[in-house]
Amino acid sequence: MTGTWIVGTIAAVVAGAVGLFVVLRGAAFVADAVPQGAFAGAAGASLLGVSTLLGLGVASLAGALGIGWLGRRGRRDVATALTLVMMLGLGALFLSFSTEYAPEVEALLFGEILGVSPGDVVPVAIGGALCVAATVAMFRPLLLSSVASDLAAARGLRPAWVESAFLIIVALATSMTLPVTGALLVFSLMIGPPAAARSVAVRPELALGLSVVLSVATMWASIAASYVTNWPPGFFVGALGAGCYGAGRVVAARRGSRRAGAVRGARSLAGALSAGR
Amino acid sequence: MSYLLHLVFAPGFFGNGPVRVALLAGGLVAVVSGIVGAFAVLRGQSYAGHALADISVTGGSGSYLAGISPLWGFVGVGVLAAAVMDLIGVRRPRGRDLATGIVRGAGLGLAALFLYWAATSSSSSGTTISILFGSMFTISTQTVPLIVGLGAAALAIVGATYRPLLLSSVSGDLAAARGVAVRATGVACLVAIAIAVSLSAMTIGAILSTALLVGPAAAALRVARRPGLAVALAAGLGLAATWLGVLLSYDSYYWPPAGHGWPVSFFVVALVFVIYLAAQPAGAWRARRARRREEGGACSPAS
Amino acid sequence: MTTDRIVTAPSARALSVDGVSAWLAGREVLHEVSFGLDRGEVVGLIGSNGAGKTTLLRVILGLLPASGTVTIGGSIGYVPQQVMLDPDLPIRAADLVGLGLDGNRLGIPLPSRRRRQLVREALRAVDAERFAGARVGALSGGEQQRVLIAHALIGRPALLLLDEPLANLDIRSEQEIVSLLARIASQQQVAVLLSAHDMNALLPVMHKIVYLAGGRAACGPTEEVVRTEVLSDLYGHHVDVIRVHGRVLVVAGRGDDQPGEAHPAEHVAPADHGELRP
Numbered sequence: 001m002t003g004t005w006i007v008g009t010i011a012a013v014v015a016g017a018v019g020l021f022v023v024l025r026g027a028a029f030v031a032d033a034v035p036q037g038a039f040a041g042a043a044g045a046s047l048l049g050v051s052t053l054l055g056l057g058v059a060s061l062a063g064a065l066g067i068g069w070l071g072r073r074g075r076r077d078v079a080t081a082l083t084l085v086m087m088l089g090l091g092a093l094f095l096s097f098s099t100e101y102a103p104e105v106e107a108l109l110f111g112e113i114l115g116v117s118p119g120d121v122v123p124v125a126i127g128g129a130l131c132v133a134a135t136v137a138m139f140r141p142l143l144l145s146s147v148a149s150d151l152a153a154a155r156g157l158r159p160a161w162v163e164s165a166f167l168i169i170v171a172l173a174t175s176m177t178l179p180v181t182g183a184l185l186v187f188s189l190m191i192g193p194p195a196a197a198r199s200v201a202v203r204p205e206l207a208l209g210l211s212v213v214l215s216v217a218t219m220w221a222s223i224a225a226s227y228v229t230n231w232p233p234g235f236f237v238g239a240l241g242a243g244c245y246g247a248g249r250v251v252a253a254r255r256g257s258r259r260a261g262a263v264r265g266a267r268s269l270a271g272a273l274s275a276g277r
Numbered sequence: 278m279s280y281l282l283h284l285v286f287a288p289g290f291f292g293n294g295p296v297r298v299a300l301l302a303g304g305l306v307a308v309v310s311g312i313v314g315a316f317a318v319l320r321g322q323s324y325a326g327h328a329l330a331d332i333s334v335t336g337g338s339g340s341y342l343a344g345i346s347p348l349w350g351f352v353g354v355g356v357l358a359a360a361v362m363d364l365i366g367v368r369r370p371r372g373r374d375l376a377t378g379i380v381r382g383a384g385l386g387l388a389a390l391f392l393y394w395a396a397t398s399s400s401s402s403g404t405t406i407s408i409l410f411g412s413m414f415t416i417s418t419q420t421v422p423l424i425v426g427l428g429a430a431a432l433a434i435v436g437a438t439y440r441p442l443l444l445s446s447v448s449g450d451l452a453a454a455r456g457v458a459v460r461a462t463g464v465a466c467l468v469a470i471a472i473a474v475s476l477s478a479m480t481i482g483a484i485l486s487t488a489l490l491v492g493p494a495a496a497a498l499r500v501a502r503r504p505g506l507a508v509a510l511a512a513g514l515g516l517a518a519t520w521l522g523v524l525l526s527y528d529s530y531y532w533p534p535a536g537h538g539w540p541v542s543f544f545v546v547a548l549v550f551v552i553y554l555a556a557q558p559a560g561a562w563r564a565r566r567a568r569r570r571e572e573g574g575a576c577s578p579a580s
Numbered sequence: 581m582t583t584d585r586i587v588t589a590p591s592a593r594a595l596s597v598d599g600v601s602a603w604l605a606g607r608e609v610l611h612e613v614s615f616g617l618d619r620g621e622v623v624g625l626i627g628s629n630g631a632g633k634t635t636l637l638r639v640i641l642g643l644l645p646a647s648g649t650v651t652i653g654g655s656i657g658y659v660p661q662q663v664m665l666d667p668d669l670p671i672r673a674a675d676l677v678g679l680g681l682d683g684n685r686l687g688i689p690l691p692s693r694r695r696r697q698l699v700r701e702a703l704r705a706v707d708a709e710r711f712a713g714a715r716v717g718a719l720s721g722g723e724q725q726r727v728l729i730a731h732a733l734i735g736r737p738a739l740l741l742l743d744e745p746l747a748n749l750d751i752r753s754e755q756e757i758v759s760l761l762a763r764i765a766s767q768q769q770v771a772v773l774l775s776a777h778d779m780n781a782l783l784p785v786m787h788k789i790v791y792l793a794g795g796r797a798a799c800g801p802t803e804e805v806v807r808t809e810v811l812s813d814l815y816g817h818h819v820d821v822i823r824v825h826g827r828v829l830v831v832a833g834r835g836d837d838q839p840g841e842a843h844p845a846e847h848v849a850p851a852d853h854g855e856l857r858p
Contacts, residue, residue, distance in 0.1 A: 023375060024666075029327075032378055077321055081324070081487050082549070084327070085492075086550040093539060141683065144679050151728075154641055188386070234386050234389040237386060238382040241382050
């Protein structure tokens with residue numbers, strides 16, 4: 001059980017950190033697609049008798065880079081959808097080959113909190129540390145290119161490189177979090193809490209910190225609830241993620257109306273001043 | 278001659294009952310998906326289509342729990358989700374994707390719960406697989422009229438809103454200026470998408486139904502210039518992929534490694550993917566030809 | 581196609597463009613463009629949409645390959661064409677300006693007094709101090725413009741490039757930005773090159789003009805370049821340059837012109853374009 005908490009926390013930290021940029025860059029679909037594609041890798045790995053984590057990692061990477069490559073040649077959303085579905089199709093194929101895999105499918109797709117063994121902790125910790133380190137290292141280039149890609153390009157940061165690096169980080173991050181939340185719901189953790197964080201926090205560093213905090217809180221709540229009710233943890237992650245997002249929208253709306261009121265006030269003041277001139 | 282035929286069409290293909298149903302149902306679904314998909318891709322709603330497909334899993338598992346036909350579950354929840362997505366509706370594409378993802382996450386979480394309940398109440402983990410990955414060869418003949426009816430409904434929606442849809446895909450403001458109810462048109466399109474992906478959830482599975490929605494349409498849009506032609510081409514390509522997929526799956530019955538055939542959904546998805554890849558250079562070639570034609574008549578500044 | 585792009589140590593000649601030609605999708609967009617600017621000069625890059633202004637800026641930035649030579653004496657600060665910033669971005673004006681210093685460096689910026697001071701100075705130079713702590717996405721178009729200018733200036737560049745900074749601005753903001761740019765040019769000794777499709781807003785402050793039409797450029801002091809003969813030659817068909825109340829209109833030629841007239845000039849400035857300037 002301790003393994004679960006540790007792995008879950010690491011996964012949440014990674015999801016919170018990487019997820020902030022997923023939200024800022026509008027890459028929700030990509031972050032969604034990559035872990036699902038990774039599912040094919042896990043299926044293939046189990047066929048070959050190799051570690052599922054390795055299969056996950058390889059498939060996420062292949063999927064992420066494939067999406068990036070195809071996305072540059074055609075419409076981004078179509079490329080994502082088709083790469084995703086192709087990999088899932090492969091997963092279905094691999095599944096059909098091995099009959100003894102059926103019950104594990106659900107675990108892989110929806111998360112098996114109690115299925116985390118102590119042996120998983122170390123590789124997840126290493127992978128997680130790598131992800132967080134990469135995100136922190138790329139903090140400024142990612143931030144700059146989220147504002148306007150031209151700004152980054154003018155400083156010598158090739159958009160294609162930043163994008164590829166980001167996709168690789170996303171691939172790694174989703175492989176880390178997948179065993180806990182399941183392939184279909186990894187990304188809920190990566191977009192719900194960060195969406196709330198960026199609506200609430202004004203400074204980028206604060207947004208990063210808040211995103212991680214909210215993500216960890218969501219994960220802990222989900223683990224606890226899952227443990228108590230025996231319901232799949234993915235359900236709670238999905239619901240709480242939506243809750244975070246909703247809260248973020250409310251905050252943003254209040255801020256918008258408050259600002260609109262302030263602007264109206266300022267403009268009328270300015271109008272009064274200039275009229276009096 | 279008959280040897281060649283037998284090589285392509287494994288013996289018993291045309292006489293096989295489930296195969297005939299698969300061809301009919303699969304074909305209908307592919308045509309509907311292709312047509313609706315053309316608009317989905319045009320409006321950049323591939324993600325919404327995928328999300329709706331996944332959420333229909335919730336419907337499928339819910340209907341299994343409730344003991345009703347999965348098709349109603351798929352469609353009912355799909356349409357509901359479409360309405361919710363529009364309600365949350367955000368204008369900017371980034372915000373829209375985010376909202377789509379959140380709805381999908383919540384919906385799938387619910388699906389996880391339903392499947393869990395279904396699994397504990399009656400031990401059949403095979404349900405998950407068939408909901409997620411389709412069961413083209415086990416569609417009952419009674420479902421076919423339902424498929425026809427729902428498919429016709431989706432096509433009717435798209436047919437009725439054809440021109441407003443096209444106009445609002447180009448520019449929402451342009452459409453609004455012409456008196457198009459942009460919001461209503463958008464919801465109608467989402468509902469049509471929900472129906473289409475629910476139908477293909479039955480044949481190739483909820484997880485993979487995006488392939489039939491997006492792939493043939495994207496390929497067709499690259500190649501064809503006129504919208505009517507693109508829509509027809511999308512339907513045709515989807516149909517071809519499905520039928521060929523059924524054929525290959527039937528032929529693969531004795532293929533290694535498992536000896537019970539490769540899944541039809543895999544073949545359909547793989548074929549769609551190949552078609553999409555093949556359309557990329559075709560589109561580029563067409564664009565180059567068009568540009569060369571333009572330049573022939575253009576004038577350049579004197580000396 | 582290789583551009584010789586030479587970046588030298590900071591010098592008085594901030595930018596030298598020599599014989600630059602560029603192609604986009606098989607079409608020649610720029611043909612043998614040459615001009616130069618010195619620090620402290622404000623130069624307008626004028627041309628209609630599609631004339632090649634953004635292309636030229638991208639060549640100077642090194643983002644687009646071209647033939648010819650581009651020499652830059654120092655570093656470049658770039659203000660891209662107005663992008664509507666996402667109101668939910670968790671980035672304050674101060675943060676964006678700070679990224680102008682080190683946006684390409686790895687890691688999270690550590691709090692440093694010097695960095696804060698530089699940011700404050702940059703914001704003060706563009707009169708943006710009062711909204712330094714606001715989200716960039718929540719600012720108005722003109723305010724965002726200033727923040728982006730501060731972002732470009734904080735690194736003390738030799739050359740400031742602005743892509744259509746006056747588009748989408750109301751008249752008051754337009755005037756403010758133009759006088760701000762003139763002030764920056766002289767106070768900070770920066771060469772300012774900004775593109776626009778209407779030269780009238782810039783007439784009071786422009787030292788030189790680079791007029792682009794059909795991929796070719798005419799450069800020099802405004803009075804010398806903006807003349808009927810020069811522009812007609814550039815366009816390849818007759819245009820009239822009309823001066824009204826201190827403003828300039830470039831109007832396409834009469835109906836009896838030679839065939840092949842494919843580019844009617846689009847520079848007709850609206851007659852009620854703000855107040856007269858001394």
